[in-house]
Amino acid sequence: MSDGIDHIEEFHGLPVFTLARDEAPAPGALPEPDAVAWRLDCGWDEKWTFPELWRHFTSVVDTERVRALVIGPWWSGEYSELAPVQELIVADAARFPALRALFLADVVGEECEVSWLRINDITPAIEAFPLLENFGVRGCGDTYRDGDLRLRPVKHDRLRVLRFESGGLPGSVVRAVGASELPALEHVELWLGVDEYGGNATLADLAPLLDGGRFPRLRHLGLQNSEIQDEIAGAVAAAPVVAGLESLALSMGTLTDAGAEALLAGQPLTHLDELDLSHHYISAPWRTRIQEALEPHGVRVELEVAHDIDEDDEWRYVAVSE
Template sequence: MTRAALCRFGTLPVDRFPCLADVDEEESEEHPRAEAWSLWLNEYYDDGEESFEDYFARFVGEVDTTAVRELTFEMWGSPHESSEQAVRLLSGAADRFPALRLIALGDIPYDECEISWIRHGDITPLLEAFPKLEVLEVRGGDGLRLRPVRHGSLKVLRFESGGLPGRVARAVGASELPALEHLELWLGVSDYGGDTTVEDLEAILAGERLPALRHLGLQDSEIQDEIAAAVAAAPVVARLGTLALSMGALGDAGAEALLFGQPLTRLKRLDLSHHYLSDAMARRLRGALPGVEVDLSGQERVRNDRRYVAVSE
């Protein structure tokens, strides 16, 4: 399936920094003083002519990095390598990026690497090195790690994954994120490392460390009914404007739990798209939430006795 670009919160036109295969050696190229850049180095495209470390050093040396506000990592040499080196290089050069406010890590489309194959390591250094960062978006969950942190500026945290490790959800819940307004977790399936349980989400659902949260997305899960039941009684829901339980295996049992839980009429929008609800349950939901925009698009049917999430491999 075609997936949208990872960066959902970028606001600036993006320039891609060229790899050596696209550089005309006879012409001296002056790079624009752009505020948003993407980095893409594919060793299969340029025949390994340049390592990612050298590519990044050239980027830092040729671009006015003091002007960079948004930085997207599309590929860091090979789709089969971890992003650890990219994280280390950027974190180590943090003083060269004083204006950086957005990082998108792993903006790799499916035709270059399936989402479940995108490899990461510990991404905590990005938050530690950039205390003024406002947006962190990550695609891929293989090997992904996060340590609990305190970050006073982060407003958006998004993880797109075909399988999110439970340790990441627990670390988010244990982090102090007083400015966070938008939290989005694609939980995925166990076949691709998605072992997040409802218990792993308890601190997030309590919301004690997330006082500014206005949007919560717990999406793309094969245990969406269980998550819906937990959300129905979660303290954090009372302060939300929008809630997304979309992309997963939500059925009538999960919807029933939402109906009999705390009132959801405060919400502006409830996203349940890609679901397995019956027509009767869909009507009940709409009738119970007359002032809420309820997205029930993408009604799915059980196939091979299974419910499938929207994004897995």
């Protein structure tokens, strides 16, 4: 399942522009370096390897003015791991003094299933850019190894947005986020996924994100795409972090009436600007209760149901897994 994955069209407040694989772009054909988020994509034609595309990018664009960078499919022909690509970016970090946003693996299912995106340790990509404000990555762990997608606890003074899009986010990555020193962090989005694809995070792993003390500036919390979404909703209902949030996302997972009941029975949510529960398995009566409890207070409630929802069917699926 990969209902929740599309190519990024805007990143860090900038439109995404895919650099054409043209050795000699016409004068005026390229936007100003700081006006777009530059997307690099090796495409299907096997014309460019990523090192060739990278050399082309750094020769035709003033990298000192680049503010945002998006890495699309980095392989031409047979799939290859991201690690050499990341190493190339990290090695050239000094050439990007204005870079504030980086997204790794803007890849959709037609190009490669998310479960096959092997990302390795992404810590160096964060550490290489001390002024980075926005970091995102798409990819899965591995049930049979301790997760190809890895993160070590980091200290970063400027990072405000951290986003993991995954059909299986390893518990080790969640624990590393919770152990990191990120005093500016305002927005966290974790697609937790399923155990089959390495998503083995537990409620205990989420505890540092929920206690409210680790990241005092946090305003958006997304704990999404989980097969334990009801349990997460129960923990969130009593979590100190909620009082400081402006928006909360428990979407994309297997949330049922039990999770909805826990949310309404817990602490008030009426201070939120938005509560996103889309792709859920909540019955119509409980959807109505949520709306009646929150919408009169100005809370935007997203309640789009999962595809082909059948309230009598015990089988539930997350939005993004394979």
